[in-house]
Amino acid sequence: MNFIDNYEKMTDQQLVEKVTKVPSGESANEEAIAFLLYNRYTPLLTKLYRYVFQLHQGYYYDCLGDLFIYLKGSDSNWNKLRNFEWRSTFGTWLTPIAAHRFEKIKPYLIDRIPYSFSISTGGDEEDDSPKLQLPEESAEDYERNERKVMLLEAISKLEDEDQKFVILKRLQGYNSKEIAELLQKRWMKHGIKKYDNDGNLVVPSSGYVDVRTQRAKENLKRIIAN
Amino acid sequence: MIITNEILASFAIGKVSQEERCSVRQYLAKHPQEMELVMMMMDEDYELSLDEEKESFESEGFGCGESDNDTSSLLAYSAAAFAPQKKPAHRIIDVPGHADKGSFAQRLDELLTEVDDKTQER
Numbered sequence: 001m002n003f004i005d006n007y008e009k010m011t012d013q014q015l016v017e018k019v020t021k022v023p024s025g026e027s028a029n030e031e032a033i034a035f036l037l038y039n040r041y042t043p044l045l046t047k048l049y050r051y052v053f054q055l056h057q058g059y060y061y062d063c064l065g066d067l068f069i070y071l072k073g074s075d076s077n078w079n080k081l082r083n084f085e086w087r088s089t090f091g092t093w094l095t096p097i098a099a100h101r102f103e104k105i106k107p108y109l110i111d112r113i114p115y116s117f118s119i120s121t122g123g124d125e126e127d128d129s130p131k132l133q134l135p136e137e138s139a140e141d142y143e144r145n146e147r148k149v150m151l152l153e154a155i156s157k158l159e160d161e162d163q164k165f166v167i168l169k170r171l172q173g174y175n176s177k178e179i180a181e182l183l184q185k186r187w188m189k190h191g192i193k194k195y196d197n198d199g200n201l202v203v204p205s206s207g208y209v210d211v212r213t214q215r216a217k218e219n220l221k222r223i224i225a226n
Numbered sequence: 227m228i229i230t231n232e233i234l235a236s237f238a239i240g241k242v243s244q245e246e247r248c249s250v251r252q253y254l255a256k257h258p259q260e261m262e263l264v265m266m267m268m269d270e271d272y273e274l275s276l277d278e279e280k281e282s283f284e285s286e287g288f289g290c291g292e293s294d295n296d297t298s299s300l301l302a303y304s305a306a307a308f309a310p311q312k313k314p315a316h317r318i319i320d321v322p323g324h325a326d327k328g329s330f331a332q333r334l335d336e337l338l339t340e341v342d343d344k345t346q347e348r
Contacts, residue, residue, distance in 0.1 A: 043273030051266070088235035088267075095267045096231045096260075144338075145255040151338050152254075152261060156240050156268050168269045171333050178276055185274045220341045 007035040012090035019078045028078065033071065036090070037064050044091055045098055052102040059109045063102050070101055154223040163216035166209050176206040176213075183209065229253045234260070238267035262330040 007015060010032075018032035037045065045067075049060050071080045084093055158164040165186060169179045183204040187193070194202040202208070227233075227249040236242045237250040254261055266272065 043275075047272055047275075048266070051262075083232075085232055087232055087241055088239050091272075092235040092238060092267045093232060096234050096263045099263055099266075100231075142255055144335075145258045146251065147342075148258065148261060148334050148338055149251050149254045151334070151341060152264055152268075153240075155265075156238065164268075165271065167337070168265060171265055171330060171337065172269075173330075173333065174276075181276055182271075182274050186271050189271070189274070217337075217341050224341065 001038055003031055003035055003039070005029075005031065007032060007039075012036065012040075013086060016081050016084070016090065020082045028076075030072070033068065033078075033081075037068055041091060041094060044095065048095065048098050049102060052099060052106060053110075059106075062109055063098075063105065066105050067098055067101050070097075150224055151220065154220045157223050158216060158219055160212075160215070160219070162212050163219060166212045167216045167220075170213065176209045179209045180204040180206050234264060235267055238264050258331065261334065265330070265334075 015032040015036055018029040022028050045064065046060065049063055053059060053063075071078065073079045080097070084090075155164060155167055158167070162183065165183060166179050169182055174182065181204075187204070196202055227246070229250060233242065233246055233250060237247065242250065254264065
């Protein structure tokens with residue numbers, strides 16, 4: 001896609017400020033937000049789209065259109081972005097918002113139900129959280145869920161980045177061989193080179209991933225216990 | 227406390243106050259379907275994909291820089307999002323991956339069991 005301005009070198013915050021901090025007399029540069037959604041965050045948004053829509057393809061740009069309008073708000077004031085406090089990265093913040101929006105419009109897109117579009121003007125996004133009506137959970141289920149939350153927190157505290165990576169990818173359903181391929185790409189992305197005791201360059205293998213997974217589990221056990 | 231997306235995102239990266247942490251824990255225990263999103267928020271390498279997946283993405287027309295659309299048509303995507311459109315009915319493709327490997331909830335449950343087993347081994 002072509003954009004009038006060159007946004008590549010601008011930070012996410014600078015791009016967001018194109019609509020949230022507009023000098024008086026000027027109009028908001030909505031193209032900057034379009035760049036974020038249609039260009040910079042394509043990898044994230046396509047992944048979320050696949051997560052929500054799974055086998056149903058062909059609605060991706062509908063989802064992006066909805067997300068754009070949602071962020072803009074019914075009063076075109078970009079309140080969602082204005083209320084973002086930058087406690088996390090833009091991508092981390094965008095993840096639940098996009099997933100919830102995609103979940104919300106999925107039945108309208110797939111089942112072709114006429115969409116009655118309305119946007120909350122409030123600053124919070126909670127109205128879009130797809131809270132399912134779940135059956136009443138037993139105390140055991142709740143306790144088990146609490147343990148899972150503790151496990152998630154422990155994963156975020158893993159200091160070894162490879163261990164964290166293999167656990168997260170395993171939770172995403174990848175097998176050891178696939179994780180090895182992804183890990184190799186991660187090393188390339190970050191310019192990481194590792195050598196064995198003989199000075200040979202290490203190439204991640206299934207075995208390497210399995211060893212990291214086992215060590216990660218031991219560390220998770222330790223973190224949870226503390 | 228209302229759990230906003232901002233608080234959830236902050237929780238995922240460990241930047242929450244103790245009060246927020248407790249509230250998010252309770253919230254996630256009551257809404258376990260949100261745990262997968264928290265896991266995804268932790269993944270800083272979300273853009274990495276298998277060669278097989280990448281080919282599939284590209285064949286579906288995802289990705290940036292693939293379109294000849296100019297800016298006006300780009301912005302028109304937004305305005306046109308809810309206009310009537312002709313679409314292929316429920317296109318089904320083969321997604322590389324993970325349908326045969328259970329759900330995230332199952333995988334998280336298995337991991338918890340494995341970690342708990344390790345605790346008992348100790």
